[in-house]
Amino acid sequence: MKETLEKILNFWPYLSEVEKQEIVAQTFKVNYESKKIFVHGKDECKGLMIVNKGRARIYINSDNGSNGGEITLYRLLDGDVCILSAACMMKSLDISVSMELEEDTEFFILPKGLFLEISNNNIMVKNYLLEEISDKFSSVIWVLNQYIFTKMAHRLASALIEHRALGESDDIEITHDTLARDLGTAREVVTRLLKQFQNDELVELSRGRIKILDINRLMRI
Numbered sequence: 001m002k003e004t005l006e007k008i009l010n011f012w013p014y015l016s017e018v019e020k021q022e023i024v025a026q027t028f029k030v031n032y033e034s035k036k037i038f039v040h041g042k043d044e045c046k047g048l049m050i051v052n053k054g055r056a057r058i059y060i061n062s063d064n065g066s067n068g069g070e071i072t073l074y075r076l077l078d079g080d081v082c083i084l085s086a087a088c089m090m091k092s093l094d095i096s097v098s099m100e101l102e103e104d105t106e107f108f109i110l111p112k113g114l115f116l117e118i119s120n121n122n123i124m125v126k127n128y129l130l131e132e133i134s135d136k137f138s139s140v141i142w143v144l145n146q147y148i149f150t151k152m153a154h155r156l157a158s159a160l161i162e163h164r165a166l167g168e169s170d171d172i173e174i175t176h177d178t179l180a181r182d183l184g185t186a187r188e189v190v191t192r193l194l195k196q197f198q199n200d201e202l203v204e205l206s207r208g209r210i211k212i213l214d215i216n217r218l219m220r221i
């Protein structure tokens with residue numbers, strides 16, 4: 001665990017030996033099964049969550065949970081830090097996002113109390129938190145701009161390209177419903193566009209799978 005923390009936490013060189021020892025001693029490992037959902041906000045604040053292995057989707061949703069009520073903001077992969085699990089420690093930051101595990105996932109969790117204590121006493125740790133939140137905020141703004149100003153066909157093509165990269169294969173195991181939740185739209189919209197993509201010989205559709213036939217043309221949409 002110590003080697004992983006040293007590699008992922010870029011403020012590690014600025015910690016005192018006592019702080020390093022406390023982090024190693026108190027950080028714990030937790031495994032969750034795929035499809036587990038967390039809600040990060042004022043009501044749940046575990047501390048700093050680090051994805052040791054697995055994959056998670058960070059998203060926002062509407063209050064009524066109707067079709068098209070979710071928008072995927074970004075994904076966390078091996079070695080990524082779920083900074084929003086710690087952002088709730090900042091009193092002036094009132095946010096609420098959800099995290100769905102897309103694979104069985106193992107986390108290292110640095111407890112809230114310890115992280116607060118170290119960040120209050122070490123400016124490099126506090127700067128790390130602010131920089132990470134700023135970086136993720138920029139990513140969220142980009143996604144929302146895409147949602148508001150970009151045509152749905154372009155957004156769907158981009159989502160297919162992203163899932164192709166995640167699975168490292170042209171043959172993607174994914175449902176129309178999953179894509180709809182990624183894009184914040186209704187499943188019927190995704191199905192209609194995918195059928196058009198198939199007619200244009202960009203993809204081949206089958207139950208629960210999409211095979212990309214022409215990645216270059218897909219990237220030009």
